[in-house]
Amino acid sequence: MFSMTVLSRAALVAAFTALATAASAQTVRVNYIPITDVTPLFVAIDKGYFKDEGLTIVPTPSTGGAAGVPGLMAGAFDVMYGNVVSTMLAQEQGFKLEVISAGTKQFDTPANTNGMLARKGAGIKTGKDLEGKTVAVNTRNGIIWLFARAWIAKSGGDASKVTFKEVPFPQMPDALRGKQIDAAFMVNPFFAASVIDTDTFEFVAAPYREVQPNVEVGHYISTQEYFRKNRETMAKYIRAFRKGVQWYNANLKDPDLVRIISGFTKMQPELVAKLSLQELPEVINLGAVATTVKLMKENGLISSDIDLEAMTAPEALK
Amino acid sequence: MSIASSLTAELKVQAPVRRKPFRDLARTRLSGAVLIVVLLLLWEVSAARGWIVSDNWPRFSAVLAAAWRGLLSGELADILGSTLYRTLVGYVAGCIFGVAFGLLLGSNRYFDWTLRPLIEIQRTLPSPAIIPPLILFLGVDDTLKIFIIMLAVFPPVFVNTYGGVRGLDETLLLTARTFGLSRFDTLRKIVLPAALPAMTAGMRIALSLALIMAVIGEMISGASGVGNYLMSMQYAMRADSMYAAVICLAAAGYLLNRIFLMLERAVLHWHHSTRME
Numbered sequence: 001m002f003s004m005t006v007l008s009r010a011a012l013v014a015a016f017t018a019l020a021t022a023a024s025a026q027t028v029r030v031n032y033i034p035i036t037d038v039t040p041l042f043v044a045i046d047k048g049y050f051k052d053e054g055l056t057i058v059p060t061p062s063t064g065g066a067a068g069v070p071g072l073m074a075g076a077f078d079v080m081y082g083n084v085v086s087t088m089l090a091q092e093q094g095f096k097l098e099v100i101s102a103g104t105k106q107f108d109t110p111a112n113t114n115g116m117l118a119r120k121g122a123g124i125k126t127g128k129d130l131e132g133k134t135v136a137v138n139t140r141n142g143i144i145w146l147f148a149r150a151w152i153a154k155s156g157g158d159a160s161k162v163t164f165k166e167v168p169f170p171q172m173p174d175a176l177r178g179k180q181i182d183a184a185f186m187v188n189p190f191f192a193a194s195v196i197d198t199d200t201f202e203f204v205a206a207p208y209r210e211v212q213p214n215v216e217v218g219h220y221i222s223t224q225e226y227f228r229k230n231r232e233t234m235a236k237y238i239r240a241f242r243k244g245v246q247w248y249n250a251n252l253k254d255p256d257l258v259r260i261i262s263g264f265t266k267m268q269p270e271l272v273a274k275l276s277l278q279e280l281p282e283v284i285n286l287g288a289v290a291t292t293v294k295l296m297k298e299n300g301l302i303s304s305d306i307d308l309e310a311m312t313a314p315e316a317l318k
Numbered sequence: 319m320s321i322a323s324s325l326t327a328e329l330k331v332q333a334p335v336r337r338k339p340f341r342d343l344a345r346t347r348l349s350g351a352v353l354i355v356v357l358l359l360l361w362e363v364s365a366a367r368g369w370i371v372s373d374n375w376p377r378f379s380a381v382l383a384a385a386w387r388g389l390l391s392g393e394l395a396d397i398l399g400s401t402l403y404r405t406l407v408g409y410v411a412g413c414i415f416g417v418a419f420g421l422l423l424g425s426n427r428y429f430d431w432t433l434r435p436l437i438e439i440q441r442t443l444p445s446p447a448i449i450p451p452l453i454l455f456l457g458v459d460d461t462l463k464i465f466i467i468m469l470a471v472f473p474p475v476f477v478n479t480y481g482g483v484r485g486l487d488e489t490l491l492l493t494a495r496t497f498g499l500s501r502f503d504t505l506r507k508i509v510l511p512a513a514l515p516a517m518t519a520g521m522r523i524a525l526s527l528a529l530i531m532a533v534i535g536e537m538i539s540g541a542s543g544v545g546n547y548l549m550s551m552q553y554a555m556r557a558d559s560m561y562a563a564v565i566c567l568a569a570a571g572y573l574l575n576r577i578f579l580m581l582e583r584a585v586l587h588w589h590h591s592t593r594m595e
Binding site: 034060070071073076169171177190271 | 371451540541
């Protein structure tokens, strides 16, 4: 009898908790990749912007990549940071997604935070030089892969004559050093650590900015269903997050930023201090996204059109 | 020269040969430890001397320092704890299902014919390959990881239990029937003890599988545990901390195996195979 009472009490509590969360949804679970691009999220948490709106954020990291959109659809988290190409692929496959705020944009600044590297003295300068060679990308059919191909085509090469190998970012410098690949499209912190090693590596190009200046690389998404059901919570979330972006952009050299970044990326503060941080966007430029979608079509990633405006939260556009 | 003195002379010649340190070492269990120490020294020297240049190849002494820091701060205990928790829950669940189905299918022809094709197909599925679709149903948290651990633990336990039951001496069962033993008593007194050595062999294989699957699951999705830590340390360019976690994991795996052997010896003290170790 005792266990029955305990059980029914537990069931009641669980039911009430479920009801309470459904009614107010004041906790938002956010999935992120531990890279500097998501810093505004942690600025907004650290500075209490979400708390001011009455929101509790539960950030969950994902490094493997398999979690992503399936985890979002399964309800394992409510919002996730993802790259534009993956989102559009999922959208075309019938997952109904909502883009809720801007994430990463490649602004036209002098400092590179990512790019194509080759071995020193290998003589690789253009896409033409890469024909018959092997290029490392983190995943096939991802944004890195797409822009590596587009850059090869733009600089006079034929991407179909280039072998693309999937290599995780942390292993790219070793694979290049070990001659298992001829070039790699790297991102920070691996890009920054490799590009200064001028005895071994050579900077080839910055595909993002050379193919599409001001390209929108990443953004935050939720499912359309979650977005519509929790309209008020999402409005609060977007407001608080934007404050995080504003603080971040205004304090790029602030030592406090090093503490925040080192906190969620687990990078040593000395390494964080060496990275040249880039400004991040407050709003999404749909024209830029459309250009990327066109690029996806040209490379055979998608075949149908995507209604970008219908899948983007109005607050993210202005 | 007497026979005795010639014998001693011969012994004197042989004695130094027998004291060769390497040969003596090879006769003791210490040789295993020495090999590990030599390999670790080679690691240290290869990084210190620059034979291998990579951010992913820190000196072993740096790894030890990282392990020490991690143990002091409680970080390593934390991540190991969550991995071991999932490992054990998944392991126990997988063992229970493996034994139950092994006994059932081993002793009942109809269940055998109905369920075994399905189980044989499941056995060949590599767990990492089915993680993405599983995420849709089980989310990315503990349920998913415990489930894939269970999936990995089930086959060896099932196959061995099933084999143990099937290999049972028919005379034993006939004797049980002669003595009028009930089905339950036959299972408890005859079948289980006879299948137990095979069963525990399967469980021992499954133990390391469980630990491996826990780490793989955490690498693919997750916010805690050794697998997740390995990934985030790679992305944070902290290879020393990553190897520190690997070493702790290896130590935990070794300990688990030792504990298992102790339990096995206690349960199977009557069985000769336990004395082979």
